[in-house]
Amino acid sequence: MNRKRDPDEHLEALYDELIEGALSADEATLDAMLRAEGRDPTEVVAGLRVAFDTTSRNVRTRRLREAKAQHGRSVSRLREHQQALPASPEARRGLLDRTLRRSAEAREALTLQHRDFRQMTDEDVTGLLAQLAALGALPPDEDPEGSGGER
Amino acid sequence: MADDNHETVPTPATLAQVEAAFKALTGKELKVIDRVGQTLAWPGGSAGLGWTFEDLRQEAQTRTLEGTRRWYPGEVDFVRHLAGAMRSIASEWRRRGRRWPRQLGDSMDADTDAGAQARGLRDESLSAEEAMIRREAASAELKRLRALFADDEGVSYILMGIEDNLGRAEIMKASDMTLKEYDAARNRLTRATARSKQAGGRT
Numbered sequence: 597m598n599r600k601r602d603p604d605e606h607l608e609a610l611y612d613e614l615i616e617g618a619l620s621a622d623e624a625t626l627d628a629m630l631r632a633e634g635r636d637p638t639e640v641v642a643g644l645r646v647a648f649d650t651t652s653r654n655v656r657t658r659r660l661r662e663a664k665a666q667h668g669r670s671v672s673r674l675r676e677h678q679q680a681l682p683a684s685p686e687a688r689r690g691l692l693d694r695t696l697r698r699s700a701e702a703r704e705a706l707t708l709q710h711r712d713f714r715q716m717t718d719e720d721v722t723g724l725l726a727q728l729a730a731l732g733a734l735p736p737d738e739d740p741e742g743s744g745g746e747r
Numbered sequence: 748m749a750d751d752n753h754e755t756v757p758t759p760a761t762l763a764q765v766e767a768a769f770k771a772l773t774g775k776e777l778k779v780i781d782r783v784g785q786t787l788a789w790p791g792g793s794a795g796l797g798w799t800f801e802d803l804r805q806e807a808q809t810r811t812l813e814g815t816r817r818w819y820p821g822e823v824d825f826v827r828h829l830a831g832a833m834r835s836i837a838s839e840w841r842r843r844g845r846r847w848p849r850q851l852g853d854s855m856d857a858d859t860d861a862g863a864q865a866r867g868l869r870d871e872s873l874s875a876e877e878a879m880i881r882r883e884a885a886s887a888e889l890k891r892l893r894a895l896f897a898d899d900e901g902v903s904y905i906l907m908g909i910e911d912n913l914g915r916a917e918i919m920k921a922s923d924m925t926l927k928e929y930d931a932a933r934n935r936l937t938r939a940t941a942r943s944k945q946a947g948g949r950t
Contacts, residue, residue: 599912600910600911600912601909601910601911601912602882603882603885603886603889604881604882604885606885606889606909606910607885607888607889608838608841609909609912610889610906610909610936611786611787611834611837612834613905613909613915613933614786614933614936614937614940615783615786615787615830615834617930617933617934617937618779618782618783618786618830618937619779619783619826619827619830620930621779621782621934623774623775623778625934626775626778626779626782627778629782629934629937629938629941630778630781632938633938633941637774637778640777640778640781641774641777641778644772644777644780644781644804645772645777647801647804647805648769648772648804648808651804651805651808651809651812652766652769652808652812655808655809655812655813656812
């Protein structure tokens with residue numbers, strides 16, 4: 597004798613059977629079911645086409661949207677660090693110099709990009725300091741206003 | 748030496764094939780998908796454990812496009828693939844008691860517990876209390892359907908036969924139903940299931 601299903605299994609098996617019914621139904625039956633529910637078959641089809649297109653577009657562009665959001669977050673973080681840097685170009689160059697003297701790693705990375713530090717523009721210096729600040733690579737006891745000048 | 752028992756390894760569809768398959772869905776196929784999704788929707792009631800056809804459709808499409816639920820064109824047609832995806836997602840959500848908030852793991856390998864754990868998603872397995880709520884909900888839906896179709900011999904036989912673990916052919920034979928009668932009874936049942944969900948009733 598077959599074992600009786602518990603309510604959970606019974607319902608799952610019932611759904612399987614109803615799904616099979618939907619998969620094998622002809623279009624007239626499907627339309628009749630929709631109309632019996634007060635739904636217009638043409639509108640249902642049109643609505644589903646839009647929904648499928650929208651989801652496809654969202655999935656396709658998700659990586660790009662996430663990258664854009666990530667970039668936005670990075671830019672704001674750098675801006676925050678930029679605002680905390682010394683006000684004058686000279687003080688900022690001094691800070692960069694002191695930072696590089698303390699960190700061999702940062703010095704090596706920078707040497708690859710800028711063989712001659714003196715050729716760096718003020719903008720380059722500011723951008724670099726902001727990146728180092730974001731990485732937590734600035735000297736911990738550094739006065740952000742650079743009032744101490746060269747140490 | 749040639750291997751006579753060589754079996755062809757099923758090849759999953761490429762993203763381009765999947766996208767093309769979505770665009771190529773016919774009106775009839777879309778109505779089938781709608782019917783399957785309406786059947787699998789779950790109101791959830793005051794416990795907030797429910798989902799709509801739209802939730803299922805979106806999740807099935809996203810998993811298919813992301814490749815976490817793969818479509819094998821040589822094995823199964825696309826509509827059956829989508830129906831199967833919605834079916835397993837609904838079952839998974841029922842098992843976990845609620846659907847996973849997608850924002851916690853947008854590209855999660857949600858078809859596997861391992862994938863969810865790898866992404867640090869919280870375990871939403873049913874507690875004993877939730878399992879009981881779910882069993883009660885299933886019982887309530889079955890009770891409602893039995894009451895609704897108390898005077899409908901065909902539907903009553905289908906409900907009883909499935910409960911007794913019988914297949915379609917066995918139900919038809921034991922109840923003397925023709926295929927046409929069986930299909931008609933099953934359609935009445937399908938309509939009743941979807942209607943209750945659209946009305947937001949507890950199932």
